[in-house]
Amino acid sequence: xxxxxxxxxxxxxxxxxxxxxxxxxxxxxxxxxxxxxxxxxxxxxxxxxxxxxxxxxxxxxxxxxxxxxxxxxxxxxxxxxxxxxxxxxxxxxxxxxxxxxxxxxxxxxxxxxxxxxxxxxxxxxxxxxxxxxxxxxxxxxxxxxxxxxxxxxxxxxxxxxxxxxxxxxxxxxxxxxxxxxxxxxxxxxxxxxxxxxxxxxxxxxxxxxxxxxxxxxxxxxxxxxxxxxxxxxxxxxxxxxxxxxxxxxxxxxxxxxxxxxxxxxxxxxxxxxxxxxxxxxxxxxxxxxxxxxxxxxxxxxxxxxx
Amino acid sequence: xxxxxxxxxxxxxxxxxxxxxxxxxxxxxxxxxxxxxxxxxxxxxxxxxxxxxxxxxxxxxxxxxxxxxxxxxxxxxxxxxxxxxxxxxxxxxxxxxxxxxxxxxxxxxxxxxxxxxxxxxxxxxxxxxxxxxxxxxxxxxxxxxxxxxxxxxxxxxxxxxxxxxxxxxxxxxxxxxxxxxxxxxxxxxxxxxxxxxxxxxxxxxxxxxxxxxxxxxxxxxx
Numbered sequence: 001x002x003x004x005x006x007x008x009x010x011x012x013x014x015x016x017x018x019x020x021x022x023x024x025x026x027x028x029x030x031x032x033x034x035x036x037x038x039x040x041x042x043x044x045x046x047x048x049x050x051x052x053x054x055x056x057x058x059x060x061x062x063x064x065x066x067x068x069x070x071x072x073x074x075x076x077x078x079x080x081x082x083x084x085x086x087x088x089x090x091x092x093x094x095x096x097x098x099x100x101x102x103x104x105x106x107x108x109x110x111x112x113x114x115x116x117x118x119x120x121x122x123x124x125x126x127x128x129x130x131x132x133x134x135x136x137x138x139x140x141x142x143x144x145x146x147x148x149x150x151x152x153x154x155x156x157x158x159x160x161x162x163x164x165x166x167x168x169x170x171x172x173x174x175x176x177x178x179x180x181x182x183x184x185x186x187x188x189x190x191x192x193x194x195x196x197x198x199x200x201x202x203x204x205x206x207x208x209x210x211x212x213x214x215x216x217x218x219x220x221x222x223x224x225x226x227x228x229x230x231x232x233x234x235x236x237x238x239x240x241x242x243x244x245x246x247x248x249x250x251x252x253x254x255x256x257x258x259x260x261x262x263x264x265x266x267x268x269x270x271x272x273x274x275x276x277x278x279x280x281x282x283x284x285x286x287x288x289x290x291x292x293x294x295x296x297x298x299x300x301x302x303x304x305x306x
Numbered sequence: 307x308x309x310x311x312x313x314x315x316x317x318x319x320x321x322x323x324x325x326x327x328x329x330x331x332x333x334x335x336x337x338x339x340x341x342x343x344x345x346x347x348x349x350x351x352x353x354x355x356x357x358x359x360x361x362x363x364x365x366x367x368x369x370x371x372x373x374x375x376x377x378x379x380x381x382x383x384x385x386x387x388x389x390x391x392x393x394x395x396x397x398x399x400x401x402x403x404x405x406x407x408x409x410x411x412x413x414x415x416x417x418x419x420x421x422x423x424x425x426x427x428x429x430x431x432x433x434x435x436x437x438x439x440x441x442x443x444x445x446x447x448x449x450x451x452x453x454x455x456x457x458x459x460x461x462x463x464x465x466x467x468x469x470x471x472x473x474x475x476x477x478x479x480x481x482x483x484x485x486x487x488x489x490x491x492x493x494x495x496x497x498x499x500x501x502x503x504x505x506x507x508x509x510x511x512x513x514x515x516x517x518x519x520x521x522x523x524x525x526x527x528x
Contacts, residue, residue: 080460081460085507107460107462107467107468108460109469109476110459110460110469110476110477112459112477112478113476113477121459121460123460123461123462124507124510125507126460126461126462126463126464126465127464127467128463128464128504128505129463129464129504129506129507132504132506132507133507144507160468161468162468162469165466165467165468165469165470165471166466166470166471166472166473166483166486167466167470167473167486167489167490170466170489170498170501173498173501173502174464174465174466176502177464177501177502177503177504180504181504189468236468236469236471236476237468237469237470237471237476
């Protein structure tokens with residue numbers, strides 16, 4: 001039986017739920033543990049972002065270890081932006097040593113998008129290469145360069161995909177490359193354009209990829225019209241269709257957040273019906289305390305125990 | 307070619323400090339073509355410096371010289387005739403030329419008057435763009451003649467990343483996404499299947515990670 005709860009839930013055919021929690025800007029973990037505690041029973045695993053938008057936070061690895069020590073299951077996010085292959089492999093060994101069993105590998109937002117730009121971008125490996133390294137370490141028990149290492153390593157390795165980036169027809173080809181390289185689950189970028197997501201999933205199914213990889217659809221409830229506009233224009237790779245923007249705007253300042261939750265709920269219901277979608281990944285940016293209600297209202301409780 | 311841009315006059319003046327006898331050395335190759343440090347730019351900067359100091363009531367002696375290639379041990383000798391009694395060399399060559407001059411005339415401080423930017427092309431009049439990072443292991447044969455190492459902000463070997471939008475890069479939205487261009491070009495050639503294969507991790511040993519690089523051609527040595 002695999003050590004990853006997320007993997008077990010997916011492999012037994014349940015509709016999975018993961019939730020994102022941002023590491024603190026600081027060294028006080030009280031809030032992180034507070035939110036993670038709220039999320040642990042309503043999701044399979046909790047994602048810890050890796051210096052998102054190239055802004056300094058507590059490390060995702062440190063937070064993942066912390067959650068493990070508190071009996072929770074993390075998804076360790078690992079970008080190629082800040083660390084070279086030496087550090088990344090060392091971090092994977094560290095993760096395994098501390099009982100972290102899920103790793104999400106991504107390229108990472110570029111350093112130039114940071115609040116304080118000027119950091120050197122590393123990108124020694126790209127996300128596809130990192131997946132290959134992860135697979136080699138877990139299936140061949142070897143590091144890059146073929147040297148062996150001590151101890152047991154069991155990692156459920158995933159990747160991200162943005163169905164809204166361009167060129168659209170190449171996205172699924174690239175997803176196939178990630179699967180070929182070793183991705184066993186996928187968490188997507190926040191989805192608002194359901195039509196385009198359906199088209200994307202159709203291509204995924206046509207290529208038979210849904211049988212090779214578990215796809216979790218990314219959901220982020222919109223909080224306000226301002227946030228929606230900000231995300232649509234400033235966050236890399238996010239598309240929000242006009243009708244969604246209009247619903248948030250028409251709801252007015254008072255009811256925008258409620259409308260955002262309503263839209264998210266409708267999306268989750270739709271996701272359950274889309275062929276190839278095996279779960280959701282909830283990124284409740286700024287609304288972490290609402291995660292249990294969102295999942296409850298979506299009819300996704302109780303979570304399976306497998 | 308190597309593309310450079312001239313530093314602002316304020317920065318140059320600060321670098322020069324108290325020097326009043328200045329050898330202003332251009333270069334006749336790359337920086338001439340990109341209009342940063344050729345004979346013409348040497349003459350323009352000389353006039354600007356003279357004007358700057360004249361306004362302060364200071365006389366400066368500026369000796370203009372533009373060797374064919376300042377990075378070449380043969381042509382850098384052209385500067386020698388001007389160094390007698392000079393306080394400094396102000397070089398308008400790329401970083402390689404500046405260092406060649408500094409090595410050849412070690413008694414004089416050599417100051418750079420340009421910032422060396424990249425290896426690139428002239429896209430149109432007045433516009434230069436980066437094309438090559440000099441990684442030492444060219445993959446252009448695979449990527450449709452478009453370099454993802456130099457032209458993708460994340461130098462991805464298996465792009466495009468999730469930040470590619472409408473053919474533009476997430477980092478600078480006026481710059482094309484290199485991977486979008488690669489996909490387009492190979493698609494037009496009916497060769498998109500090339501990109502279904504994973505390009506393996508690159509060894510940066512031939513890039514800067516192998517330390518400063520050197521090419522030795524025994525057959526050309528004298």
